[in-house]
Amino acid sequence: MTSSDITLYGHLQEWAAAEPQRTALLDPVPASIEQTGLEHGHVRVTVTDLLTRADQFAALLAAHEVGDGDCVAVWLPSWADTYAWQFAASARGAHVIGVNTRYNVAEVGHVLTKARPRALVMAHGFRGLDFLSTATQAVAEAQAEAPVDSQQPFVPPVAFVWPVPGASDDPVATDYDLGSGAVTVPAETSPEAAAPPPAAPSADRLSVAFTTSGSTGMPKLAAHRESAVVSHSQHVAARVGYAPGDVLVEPLPYSGVFGYSAGMGALFGGAAVLLHPVFDEHELVSAWNAFGGTHFVGADDMLSRVRRVCEDTGTRLDSWKWAGVADFQGMSADIAHWAAESFGTRTVGVYGSSEVFALTAFWPTDTREELRYSGGGRLVDPAYDYRIVDPLSNEPVPSGSEGEVQLRGANVVDHYLGDTGEGAKNFAGNGWFSTGDLGRAQGPEAFEYVCRMGDVIRLRGFLVDPAEIEFHLITHDDVELVKVVARTDESGAPEVVAFVQPVPGSAPDPTEIRQYCKQRLASFKVPTEVRLVETMPVTAGTNGSKIKAAVLREWAAQPMEATEVLASRTSKENHHDT
Structure with a gap:
């Protein structure tokens, strides 16, 4: 019997038989509970x-x-x-x-x-x-x-x-x-x-x-076979390079694919998982430091809050070796530089979804910097395949061209629970699964994630990834967050609107920000309008907070005065949600 023939439960039995006192999970205990044997408010849960x-x-x-x-x-x-x-x-x-x-x-x-x-x-x-x-x-x-x-x-x-x-x-x-x-x-x-x-x-x-x-x-309910879960977890463990004594800091919920894949990969790699049921950056940093967290998988917005706590308190996370980050708000590169300079941490961009597993691909740590922090990466299992196709013809595009990412392998969803036929449209034949993601090939085993197909903006005949404009805008000294969306002008042609959340205490001039774009970007990529918002509309999803692009597209279609009213209301709602 091979390892992949053993069930998840069978693997747990093997771990307990081989190392009965091996720490599997670090479980937080609320301060209101009086319990002996706690370590920094946590209890060690062994594999036994x-x-x-x-x-x-x-x-x-x-x-x-x-x-x-x-x-x-x-x-x-x-x-x-x-x-x-x-x-x-x-x-x-x-x-x-x-x-x-x-x-x-x-x-x-x-x-x-x-x-x-x-x-x-x-x-x-x-x-x-x-x-x-x-x-x-x-x-x-x-x-x-x-x-x-x-x-x-x-x-x-x-x-x-x-x-x-x-x-x-x-x-x-x-x-x-x-x-x-x-x-x-x-x-x-x-x-x-x-x-x-x-x-x-x-x-x-x-x-x-x-x-x-x-x-x-x-949502659809994307189900996976147990043998695929076991195999994928083993490959994640090997690629991340877990060692005995490592600790994965995991603030993402186990109910979501990123929290699940990261946690199971750590267990199969012999590492412990530091659990954090309710995200609080101060408590997380404190526990991270106490238990010597070595690895992290999560969103860039979470790490931005971790960074703020470290800088405010002087806490050092010198045990932190590796981070796999989903770039939801365009801050991954900046955070990666901070972590590397502060603690020697190696940060890479990751890729995955509910239908193909999280961490299906991530970049090796020696990848050139312009790719390393972006989504995508090298497929975690050599048995997985990918191709880049024209979404209209379903034919592979020339090398270096952009197209839809399709994946094939044991990682691809096996069944949609309660499916009445709607799941079939996600498959392109011969086992290929259409991800709905725009990507670019980076060799036979790796691809670069560009954006969701629906987010691409066609400007004067060119397909433009909004992130290209956002990455430039975020380098402006007075810009803390930015999101670029499209709207149509009076003639029906698409144009770009940039929503900017200023750095606290700053008061940037939208005209000056547009001029900043003109210095480096092609003229057709320069936002037609820059709108300042006190707080971005965000949704706290399973894998971290994401800016609501759909809401911003609605705002962009309305006069500036309406945006100011809606943004003020959003600021109050965001504050209430936290």
Whole structure:
């Protein structure tokens, strides 16, 4: 039996047998809990602890007849138990769909309707969020919308209620009964709870599903086979180069593909994962420093806040060796230079999605600098393939030309949960998956991510990536954040509008900023208009905060006075969300 033939649960068993005291996770404990044996407010979860907890959860699933081929929806923040549910599902031959804690009725209902989970693991007492009311309403709407004559009527999932550490009260199981029963998950591990015999490995068995971005509607649920999860995690571990004693600092939620792929790669590489369920840069930097974090995977906006704390407090992260960064706000290069000069950190851009796994590609640390911090990179597994094609003809483009990135391999989505045929349009034949990303080849094993196909702006016959203009604008001394969008002029031709969030305390002149662009950019790339905004409209997504380009496009189509009113309202909303 090869390593890829072993289930996730089987690998956990092997880790516990080989190194029973190896640290797997560093689990935060709220300050309100008095507990002995804590290290800087965290408890070390060994692979043996994780296996014992997974066995306990597998026994709970078995008691409620959740098993082979069933779906388990896990609606939890990123604590150690969230990982344990994945391994427990593996032990039962089931698969997991992660549900982000920010989801509300529409998103939760969509997941329940599409995935049809047999079990829903819910958090109780997390940040005052009323998961029960949301789930109750989502189930009611799903039942009401289900076709009467359906051969597969909607059946509510069994609710497994998990009290988060530090919850102010204990959950009452009967309160959480959504129609198929409910059980309270014990807060403490019971070592004597014997797990049922584990499921045999299967090449076709699903393991995990992730929600896609849903930028053009409700998200699809992209599911992957267990053998692919194992193989991908092993290749990520090898390419990152984890060593015993390394610590991955992971502020991203395990329910999302980046947090999941990064965390599983670290475990397969023998590293520990420092969990951080609620992003707070001060707490994160403190824990990072205390545990000697060596690796980081996350978004550039998160690291910008980490940098601010380090500079304000004088905290040094000298253990930090490597960072894989998603460039959501155009700050990766600047952050990479700071980290390298301050701590000797090597930073690379990364690439991935719910449908092809996160960290499917990232750049080697010796890549030339103009590429190293951008999205894309070298494919993590030599068995993965890519090609760049003309999106209209689906034919490969000449070397050096831009086109749509297509991928083929075990990393590509195997199934969309609840799919009624809509998933087929993402495939171009012969196994090629159309990513919807604009890219450029950089050799046989690597490509450069340019932008989403829908973000490309055609200016005077040229296809222009907005980031090209943004990268120039961000070098202006008074510009803290910038986002470039397109609108049409009176003749119907596209033109560029740049939204600029100034450096605090500065008052740049929009005319001067346009002149700054004229000094270096081709005339057709110079923004027709520069608009100053106090705060960018952002959405706090699974993988970090992203600027809402769609909102800015709406603003760009309106007079400046309307933008000022909307931007002021957005500033208040952003402040409320944080």
